[in-house]
Amino acid sequence: MKPPTEYTMPSRLAEVYKAHPAYLHHNHLDFESLREVPESHAWPPLDDYPSRDSYGAESVPVIDLADPNSVKLVGYACKTWGVFQVTNHSISMRLLDNIESEGQRLFSLPRQQKLKAARLPDGISGYGVARISSFFPKLMWSEGFTIVGSPAEHARQLWPQDFSSFCDAMEEYEKEMKQFAGRLLWLILSSLGINKEDIKWAGPTGDFGDAGAVLQLNSYPACPEPNRAMGLAAHTDSTLLTVLYQNSTSGLQVLRDGVEWVTVTPIKGALVINVGDLLHILSNGRYPSILHRAVVNATHHRLSIAYLYGPPMNVQISPLSKLVDPSHPPLYRPVTWSEYLDAKAQHFNKALSSVRLCTPLNGFVDMNNNNSVKVG
Numbered sequence: 573m574k575p576p577t578e579y580t581m582p583s584r585l586a587e588v589y590k591a592h593p594a595y596l597h598h599n600h601l602d603f604e605s606l607r608e609v610p611e612s613h614a615w616p617p618l619d620d621y622p623s624r625d626s627y628g629a630e631s632v633p634v635i636d637l638a639d640p641n642s643v644k645l646v647g648y649a650c651k652t653w654g655v656f657q658v659t660n661h662s663i664s665m666r667l668l669d670n671i672e673s674e675g676q677r678l679f680s681l682p683r684q685q686k687l688k689a690a691r692l693p694d695g696i697s698g699y700g701v702a703r704i705s706s707f708f709p710k711l712m713w714s715e716g717f718t719i720v721g722s723p724a725e726h727a728r729q730l731w732p733q734d735f736s737s738f739c740d741a742m743e744e745y746e747k748e749m750k751q752f753a754g755r756l757l758w759l760i761l762s763s764l765g766i767n768k769e770d771i772k773w774a775g776p777t778g779d780f781g782d783a784g785a786v787l788q789l790n791s792y793p794a795c796p797e798p799n800r801a802m803g804l805a806a807h808t809d810s811t812l813l814t815v816l817y818q819n820s821t822s823g824l825q826v827l828r829d830g831v832e833w834v835t836v837t838p839i840k841g842a843l844v845i846n847v848g849d850l851l852h853i854l855s856n857g858r859y860p861s862i863l864h865r866a867v868v869n870a871t872h873h874r875l876s877i878a879y880l881y882g883p884p885m886n887v888q889i890s891p892l893s894k895l896v897d898p899s900h901p902p903l904y905r906p907v908t909w910s911e912y913l914d915a916k917a918q919h920f921n922k923a924l925s926s927v928r929l930c931t932p933l934n935g936f937v938d939m940n941n942n943n944s945v946k947v948g
C-alpha cells in the first residue's frame with residue numbers, strides 16, 4: 573500500500589501558494605475611461621478613523637542614514653511607528669528613476685497585453701490584483717505585478733521583442749535592494765541589542781545571503797470618486813521588513829496607535845521602510861508590524877514599488893532569546909516564512925494571532941487582532 577503523501581512546506585517562494593491557490597477576478601476594467609466608480613469597485617466611506625498628515629505634532633520619522641545617531645533613531649521609529657523614511661540610503665536616483673519609468677511603461681500597456689502575463693491562481697509572480705483581494709467583497713482601484721528573481725518569462729509575454737530594458741532595471745534593483753535591506757536589518761537588530769552571534773541564519777559573513785525577497789509593483793490610476801474607492805486595503809506585510817519607493821503622488825497611510833490614519837508624505841529620493849509581521853515576531857512584540865493602506869486621488873496616477881524582504885524560506889523565525897525573559901515570555905511559536913505565507917493565505921489579518929502563544933504582558937496591542945477596519 574502507498575503511504576499517505578505528506579504535505580511538505582515549499583522551499584522556494586515560487587511554490588508557496590500551490591496548496592492555497594487564489595482564484596481572483598482579473599481586473600478587466602479600463603480605469604482611465606471611467607467617469608464614476610462602478611458598484612464592483614465601490615467601497616463604503618473610508619472614514620473608519622480620521623486621516624491626517626501628522627499625529628499631533630509628530631509625523632512619520634525621516635532618518636538620515638548618515639546620522640551618527642541612526643541606530644537610536646531607527647529604534648525609536650520602529651518602536652513607536654513601525655514605519656519611517658530614509659534618506660542617504662545609497663540607492664542612486666538614476667536607478668529609482670529607471671524602475672519608475674519601466675513600471676510606468678508596464679502599466680501603460682493595453683489591458684489585454686498585460687493579461688498575457690497574468691499571475692496563475694497557484695503562482696506568485698505575474699500581473700494581477702493584490703492577493704489579499706480574495707478577502708474582500710469589493711475590488712480595489714489598483715493593479716500589481718509581482719516579481720520573484722528574474723521577471724524574464726513574464727516580460728517576454730508583455731514585450732516579445734523588447735523586454736531586456738525592463739528585466740535589466742528590475743534585476744539591478746533587486747540586487748541593490750538585497751544589499752540595502754540586509755544592511756538595514758542589521759541597523760534595526762542593533763537597535764534591539766542583537767548582534768551577529770545571535771542570528772546564525774545571517775550566514776558566515778552576516779550578509780543574509782540566503783534571504784528571500786519579492787518585488788511588487790503597484791499602480792493606482794487616478795479615480796473619478798476617490799472617496800468611494802480603495803487603492804490597497806489595510807494590511808500588514810508578511811515580511812521582516814518592506815522597502816517602498818513611491819512616486820511623488822501621496823496615498824500611503826499608516827494606522828498610528830489604532831486611532832488615526834497618517835499619510836506617509838512622498839519625499840523625492842527617499843525610501844519608506846516598514847516593519848513586517850516576522851520582525852514583529854523576532855522582536856518578541858517590541859516592534860509593531862504596521863497596518864497600512866493605499867488611498868487614491870482624483871487627478872494623479874500613483875506608482876509604488878515594494879521590496880518585500882524575508883528570511884531564507886525554511887528558517888524558523890521565533891522571538892530572539894535575548895528578548896525573552898520571565899517578564900517577557902515568548903509571544904509567538906517558531907514559524908518559517910513559507911508557513912507564515914500559507915497562514916496569511918488562509919487567515920489574512922488573523923495570521924499573526926494564529927501563531928501567537930500568549931498575550932503580551934506589557935499591554936502591547938496587536939493591530940492584526942484589533943483590525944476593526946471596515947470593509948463592507
Ligand SMILES: C=C1C[C@]23C[C@@]1(O)CC[C@H]2[C@@]12CCC[C@@](C)(C(=O)O1)[C@H]2[C@@H]3C(=O)O
Nearest residue numbers: 696702703704786788807808809810880916
Ligand atoms: C510574498 C508575498 C507577500 C505578499 C504576498 C506575496 O506573495 C507577494 C506580494 C505581497 C503582497 C504585496 C501587496 C500587499 C500584500 C498583502 C498582497 O496581497 O501581496 C502583500 C503580501 C503580504 O505581505 O502578505
Ligand SMILES: O=C(O)CCC(=O)C(=O)O
Nearest residue numbers: 788790809824866876878
Ligand atoms: O502603494 C503603497 O504605498 C503600499 C503598497 C503596499 O503596501 C505593498 O505593496 O505591500
Ligand SMILES: [Fe+2]
Nearest residue numbers: 807808809864
Ligand atoms: Fe504592504
